[in-house]
Amino acid sequence: MSTVIDTHIHPALFAPICEDGDRFRFRCNEMNYHLMSPIDLDLLKKQLALADIRCVFLLGEDCSFEKGQAAISNDEIAHLTELEPEMFIGFASVDPRSPDAEEKLRFAFTEQGLAGMALNTAKCRLFPYDERVFRLCEICGEYAKPVIFHSGICLERDAFSRYSRPADFEEVIAAFSGINFCLTHTGWPWVQETAALLIKYPNAFANTALMSFDGPLQLYHKVYKEDMGEFWVEHNLADKLMFGSDSPRIRPVRAKRGLDGLNLRADVMEKICCRNALRFLGKEVLL
Ligand SMILES: [Zn+2]
Numbered sequence: 001m002s003t004v005i006d007t008h009i010h011p012a013l014f015a016p017i018c019e020d021g022d023r024f025r026f027r028c029n030e031m032n033y034h035l036m037s038p039i040d041l042d043l044l045k046k047q048l049a050l051a052d053i054r055c056v057f058l059l060g061e062d063c064s065f066e067k068g069q070a071a072i073s074n075d076e077i078a079h080l081t082e083l084e085p086e087m088f089i090g091f092a093s094v095d096p097r098s099p100d101a102e103e104k105l106r107f108a109f110t111e112q113g114l115a116g117m118a119l120n121t122a123k124c125r126l127f128p129y130d131e132r133v134f135r136l137c138e139i140c141g142e143y144a145k146p147v148i149f150h151s152g153i154c155l156e157r158d159a160f161s162r163y164s165r166p167a168d169f170e171e172v173i174a175a176f177s178g179i180n181f182c183l184t185h186t187g188w189p190w191v192q193e194t195a196a197l198l199i200k201y202p203n204a205f206a207n208t209a210l211m212s213f214d215g216p217l218q219l220y221h222k223v224y225k226e227d228m229g230e231f232w233v234e235h236n237l238a239d240k241l242m243f244g245s246d247s248p249r250i251r252p253v254r255a256k257r258g259l260d261g262l263n264l265r266a267d268v269m270e271k272i273c274c275r276n277a278l279r280f281l282g283k284e285v286l287l
Contacts, residue, residue: 002052002270002273002274003052003054003055003273003274003286004051004052004053004054004243004256004273004274005053005054005055005056005057005242005243005273005274005277005278005286006048006051006053006055006056006057006243006244006245006247006252006255007056007057007148007182007207007209007242007243007244007277007280008057008059008148008184008207008209008244008245008246008247009056009057009058009059009244009245009246009247009252010031010058010059010061010072010246010247010248010249011058011059011072011076011077011080012027012028012031012033012036012071012072012248013033013036013037013038013039013248014038014039014041014044014080015038015039015040015041016041016079016080016083017072017076017079017080018038023069024038026067026069026071027071027072029157030061030063030067030071030156030157031061031071031156032155032156032157033248033249036248039248041083041084045087047251047252047253048252050252050253051252051253051255051256051257052256053252053256054087054286055086055087055088055089055277055286056087056088056089057089057090057091057115057148057244057277058077058080058081058088058089058090058091059072059077059091059093059118059148060072060073060074060076060077060090060091060092060093060114060118061093061118061120061123062074062093062094062095063095063120063123063124064095064098065095065097065098065124070093070095072093074092074093074094074104074107074108074112074114075112077090077091077092077093077112077114078090078108078112078113078114081113081114086286089115089281090112090113090114090115091114091115091116091117091118091148092104092105092108092109092112092114092116092117092118093117093118093119093120094108094117094119094136095124096119096124096126096130096132096133096135096136097124097126097132101132101136102135102136102139105117105136105139105140106139106143109139109143109145110143115145115146115281116140116145116146116147116148116281117136117137117140117145117146117147117148118147118148118149118150119133119136119147119148119149119150120149120150120154120156120159120164121133121149121150121163121164122150122153122154122156122159122160122161122163122164123150123154123156123158123159124163125158125159125160125163126163127163127168128149128163128164128168128169128171128172129168129171129172133172134172134175137172137175137176137179138176140176140179141176141178141179144178144282145179146179146180146181146182146280146281146282147179147180147181147182148181148182148184149164149169149181149182149183149184150164150184150185151164151165151166151169151183151184151185151187151194151206152164152165152166152183152184152185152186152187152188152189152190152194152211153188153189153211155211155212155249165187165190165193166183166187166190166193166194166197167190167193167196167197169181169183169197170197170201173197173201173203173204174201176203177201177202177203178203179203180203180205180279180280180281180282181201181203181204181205182205182206182207182242182280183197183204183205183206183207184206184207184209184244184246185206185207185209185210185211185246186206186207186208186210186223186241187206188210188211188223189227191223191227191228192227192228194206195228195232195236195237198236198237198240198241199236199237199240204240205240205241205242205276205280206237206240206241206242207241207242207243207244208220208224208241208242208243208244208255208258208259208272209244209245209246209250209255210223210246210250210255210258211246211249212249212250215254215258216250216254216255216257216258216259216261217257217258217261219258220258220259220261220262221258221261221262224262225262233262233264233268233272234264234265234268238267238268238271238272239271239276239279240276241271241272241276242272242276242277242280243255243256243259243272243273243277259272259273
């Protein structure tokens with residue numbers, strides 16, 4: 001297997017952004033990460049290497065309208081991407097409810113070098129078809145940046161899945177046909193809804209970052225071989241799925257084993273592990 005790209009990592013525990021104890025506790029509380037501690041980048045790289053992961057998408061998380069601070073800010077994402085520019089691809093997040101959201105997003109693209117936008121509508125309690133979400137997507141369109149939406153149920157505190165049902169993203173995906181969208185977690189547990197969007201819209205992608213039921217080996221099988229038809233991934237979704245772990249909730253090497261356990265054809269694995277993520281970013285090759 002050549003290079004693997006992990007399209008779904010929350011760098012909540014990455015040591016270079018965990019120096020402030022109060023901030024670290026706030027973040028873990030917000031994101032429901034308990035009994036976890038910061039991890040050095042060297043150790044992290046070794047963990048990623050176990051699954052041949054050479055490049056990862058780092059997702060910012062900003063639902064700061066009420067709380068006053070983002071769980072993972074764009075400054076923190078930008079700092080990490082500066083430390084490891086070949087490995088980290090940073091996604092900015094802004095709270096669509098904040099008056100300065102548009103300005104912050106433009107700044108993330110023009111000054112902080114971030115590669116796209118990550119939004120969690122479940123946590124911001126906004127429907128995906130809200131006009132404030134549309135306005136931010138318009139800006140992504142201006143700068144030709146892809147968008148990652150949390151979709152399906154969200155395990156974080158104060159987040160509700162009525163705001164992130166996969167089918168409710170249809171309007172925004174249809175309205176911005178020039179932007180690539182990723183529905184994370186394959187919209188679990190509404191994976192058939194997600195599959196339907198993937199075959200209908202050329203600009204719709206999904207990632208495999210699944211939640212914690214059983215272990216990844218069992219859950220990947222359940223989702224991609226039982227909840228979906230046995231051959232849907234190979235026959236219909238080979239160009240639309242991207243590997244993602246949802247680390248730190250699931251360790252990348254375990255998630256990768258779940259994907260390996262599907263025993264997909266080598267050319268399909270190559271697409272899911274790497275090629276689709278490059279296409280999603282609008283790139284031919286990594287750096
Ligand atoms: Zn996640």
